[in-house]
Amino acid sequence: MHYTVKELLTLEEFQDAEYIGTKQSLAKNIKGITVIDSPDISLWLKGGETILTSFFPVKDLSDEEMKDWMHKLADKKISALIVKLREEFKSIPEPVLAVCKERNIPIISLPTAVPFIDIIYKVTRKIFNQDVEKLEYFREIHLRFTELSIQNVSDEVIIQTLESLIGNPVTIYNELFKVIATTDSEVELFYESDKFQVEENIKNTIFPIYRRFVIYPKLQDRECEQIMIPITTVNQTKVMLVISAIHSGFSDFDFIAIENAATALSLNLAKKIAISEVEKKYKNEIIDDLLSGDIKDEADIAERADNIKFDLxxxxxxxxxxxxxxxxxxxxxxxxxxxxxxxxxxxxxxxxxxxxxxxxxxxxxxxxxxxxxxxxxxxxxxxxxxxxxxxxxxxxxxxxxxxxxxxxxxxxxxxxxxxxxxxxxxxxxxxxxxxxxxxxxxxxxGIYRLLYQFKHDNNKLKEFIPQSLQRLLDYNKSNREQLIETLEMYLQCQQNVSRSADRLYVHYKTVSYRLDKIKEITQMDYEDANEMLSVQVGLRILEIMRKE
CATH class of the missing domain: 3.30.70.270 (Reverse transcriptase/Diguanylate cyclase domain)
Structure with missing residues (x-):
């Protein structure tokens, strides 16, 4: 619940006041009220305040300086400017009017007989009462969700409680946006109509709050606002708490409930991870025993395997x-x-x-x-x-x-x-x-089963390389690697020259020339099946040695 400019104007002090502003400006939220007592007042504002002024502290500013002064106030998102003119000003200065119109800041002009202190007192009391109401609501909601956490309830119970408080459906997704739990299946599926924006109006929250508009296909492609709160726990496991505003918008009281629900879900997630880690450790120990063959007690391993649902x-x-x-x-x-x-x-x-x-x-x-x-x-x-x-x-x-x-x-x-x-x-x-x-x-x-046994012993592996292939390896010319690559492809293609050329992206005659060159260097006999098998083994050995 907000205290707005529209409600401010209902005070008796504003009966004869003049409102200069748009209809939309009436909805601005008043977060405080203060009197301008120096030109640098913008340095001390928190944002959202209504400003009371007679313009006396800025009476000596030029038009450009006054514009700059008003823009600084507008940057602080002041909610309204309440003006009471003195003899120094016969009317509201034009630079002030121009900036307020440009930045959508409402001006309320008061009769000189109305004391500022009466307005300050009533507005401060109203805001204070609202803050007290929020604190009381926070205490009540905090106790409620704390009790749910103590009772170790499920995530479903937490989001059902949240839905009953805010009147909108709630869904929990995992990091890949797969549904974990929801209070309304019709909002599970949605399409983005814009990107998430950080909610800047909610300050000092434990969790970041993002909002955007999405389209729900199960609701006849209706577009609604959606709020998302990412909840991350100790080991970076993340879930998304998502609320769909299909029934109403969000008030400050709703955000109080949402934050407390997010805290309860975070505690639930932490408990699940702790339990999961214990179960995982227990499960890993059993698996390690099974894979190592460390089975000393058949009855014990059978009972432990049954606990992880493994049939021995x-x-x-x-x-x-x-x-x-x-x-x-x-x-x-x-x-x-x-x-x-x-x-x-x-x-x-x-x-x-x-x-x-x-x-x-x-x-x-x-x-x-x-x-x-x-x-x-x-x-x-x-x-x-x-x-x-x-x-x-x-x-x-x-x-x-x-x-x-x-x-x-x-x-x-x-x-x-x-x-x-x-x-x-x-x-x-x-x-x-x-x-x-x-x-x-x-x-x-295949042959790798034998060669694998010697993968760390290059000297032993070299014993399996035939002399003809060794001659090619000893060939100290720039095209040696090209010739080895051609030989490998030739054997992979079952000694088919045309297919080898296709896979090497070269001409048929190029492969033939290279094979003749290899034969000249190594004296290989391509027709000798036993020698070609030895060469293939030697090439596999080269792969192992290169990797090592």
């Missing part, structure tokens, strides 16, 4: 995810956000997934429910789901790539450590390869 008798494969960022300077906040998006996508396609986040990896114990004995089909089913997860992630994130490693399917819980080790090996090999392959299983590693 089920068949499953271990899948390890990691993200590679285009920008190596990515912040820890962005990194955490992207991994959360990835985990949410895994949960979306694999309900109640057994997920463990460790360092820069996400480890999933992926259940196999097919009941088939055909492991190839089961693995294809896992890959199909992984493709959905990755596609959904990449549709939301453009500056990071997903890499996965899939271990072999574990028939019993005792096979999980082996599946985990294999998945980790696949991921390591996948990261070493120059070709981006987001989904790779242990069975697909």
């Amino acid at each position: 008798n089920s068949r499953s494969a271990v899948v390890v995810f990691t993200l590679k960022f285009n920008d190596k300077r990515v912040t820890s906040v962005s990194r955490e956000r992207y991994y959360n998006i990835l985990i949410n996508n895994i949960d979306y396609y694999l309900k109640n997934a057994i997920v463990r986040e460790r360092f820069n990896q996400v480890i999933v114990i992926w259940p196999v429910h097919s009941g088939q004995s055909n492991k190839k089909k089961e693995m294809n089913s896992i890959k199909r789901s992984l493709r959905y997860v990755i596609n959904k992630f990449e549709s939301a994130v453009s500056d990071a790539r997903v890499y996965t490693g899939i271990g072999t399917i574990a028939d019993t819980v005792h096979d999980l450590p082996k599946s985990h080790k294999e998945a980790q090996e696949v991921l390591d090999v996948n990261e070493m390869s120059y070709d981006y392959n987001p989904i790779l299983s242990f069975e697909e590693l």
Whole structure:
């Protein structure tokens, strides 16, 4: 509830006053009242005050100086200018009239017989009573929401209480604007008609308040004002408290209720995170024991696994995810956000997934429910789901790539450590390869399974490089790398010159010339299948050594 210029004019002191201003100016909110006693009064104003003046302190100012003086008052958003003329001024100065008209400041001209002190007393008492009323309302609302927090009620109860106080529907969204809870499903979906603006009229609030206009398609495309309060807790987890003004606007009392509801939701969120962290730690310990094979007491592990809803008798494969960022300077906040998006996508396609986040990896114990004995089909089913997860992630994130490693399917819980080790090996090999392959299983590693064992021993790896390829590596000319690239592509294309030329974006004869040059340098026999296999292995070794 505001004390406005319109209400001010109902005082008996203004019976014979002259109002100079617009109809809209009557709605201006009066936040205080003061008398001008010096030209630099604007320095001491807080904003929203009504100013009383006889112009005596500024009687010596020129027209330009008086304009500048009025603009400074207007910058402080004064609500009205109450004027009582003395003998120094026969009428309101033209510079004052001009600025007040330009800045939409109402002027109230009083008869000289009306004392300023009577007006100051009545306005101050009115504002004081309003402040007392707000404080009493704040105390009542604060107690109400504090009791809800103590009772450990749900978010739904908090927003239902808020709706009953302000008369408008309330919705909670997560950071991706997915609905967590709402009091009216018709306002869940909306389209922006303008951008959020910071609410500047509400001072000293715990939470920032933003407002904008949106369109609600379920309400026949009706446009209404919307207020949003972002609520962030200790680990930067954020939810949005959104109120839709479909029934009425917002008063100061409404903002008191909104802020107290936001505080209660913040406490709820903090409690949920604390509980979640404890549950996560407990869950991670069980997963670590399962993946390491640290199962000393079968009965104990069975009980603990049951607590996280993992069936020890089920068949499953271990899948390890990691993200590679285009920008190596990515912040820890962005990194955490992207991994959360990835985990949410895994949960979306694999309900109640057994997920463990460790360092820069996400480890999933992926259940196999097919009941088939055909492991190839089961693995294809896992890959199909992984493709959905990755596609959904990449549709939301453009500056990071997903890499996965899939271990072999574990028939019993005792096979999980082996599946985990294999998945980790696949991921390591996948990261070493120059070709981006987001989904790779242990069975697909081929020769890499052997070479991976020596990835840290370059001397051992070099033993597998055939002499013919070594001659090309020793070729000390500027086009050496070009020749190696051509040889790699030639073997990748099953020794098809035309296809190699297409993929290298060069002419057919260029590839033929390069292959002849390679043959001249290395004495390779392209018709010898065993030698070509050795060269392919040697090129794979080069990949590993380059990555290392």
